[in-house]
Amino acid sequence: MSIPRNQQEELFSADKELADFLTADDPMMVFSREIYPAFKDEEFAQCYSTKGRWATSPAFLACVTILQFRENVVITEKEIDRKVFIQAEEIQIPKQTIFDPRDLSLKLGKKASKGWVGSKCHVVETSQKGKFNFITNMIYQQAQAHDCNIHEKLREGNEYRGLEPEKMYGDMSYINGGAICEYRKHGQELMGYIRGQHAKKPEKFKAYSFSIDMQKLQTICPAGQLASHTVLQKDGYVGFQFRQSTCVKCSFWNECVGTTTPSGRKISVSPYYDYIRERREKQKSEAFRKEMSVRAQIEGTISEGTRFHGLRHARYHGEFGHQMQFYLTGAAINVKRLIRAITRGVDISNKAALACKT
């Protein structure tokens, strides 16, 4: 990549183009007027080759980085002993960060300790033991969206392809009570482990150790006390509260409530708690663990997509471009598998062949 000398484009020209919409002291106007002109492409010349096609203006990219930083921090001023301190606090999960002005669909994604910028691809494939399996869908999702929100698209994809799997297998991030319930309404079972509870309480005093009756909306704690209040919370969760007067007298106070101020224990559970409890019980069994081993094969497919088909790097801009890359990658993997199956004379089930065709 090279940069054109002495031809820096006026990419940040909000002060001219947006003068009718923005006030003179708007941060974008101030930035365009006073900061952007201070950056010159020539100052970055040493970082670029003199050959190759023209790169995006490095002065412009530098300004995007500064704007991003400005967007991701909250700046507050404090005055202590007549001295002014400026405090910059980083926002951990920004929602509107601009990562590339040419592709506004790019978002910051986070999973466990890993973060990335771009989008997410959900890989769906058949899972028939002893048969060649084929990719049935590669679904685009914005990077910051939760995996659990993909089920509707997933079911639509299956219906469109005439696939009616009895069971769908997913990792922990796809499983919650609401999703299990929804699949059952469609006559399917969503298989996968449900998460444990993060609360730093001894096992015996975590919410799922309480005896919860979602039909009667009652709960009994490990000490045998009945919750005094039940509240339907704004997020749809059901809250149970125990009387302060009961809890402060309880010998389990420290382990169960453990606050410095006297209060009653509160727990809140999903409205689909019955499905969660059932899954928690089921996932302890050896049979469940054995059945879930079938999910492991998707890791090989994801690895094939990222290592051999460049799935970790977006080739095209925008949601449409990303989705197109996902489809083409899935198609390429299916073609390879199909050829392998044909050359080995392996039987391909009707369902798998159908998936491969679409």
Ligand code: SF4
């Ligand atoms: S502290 Fe309250 S909720 Fe916890 S076990 Fe004792 S009575 Fe039950």
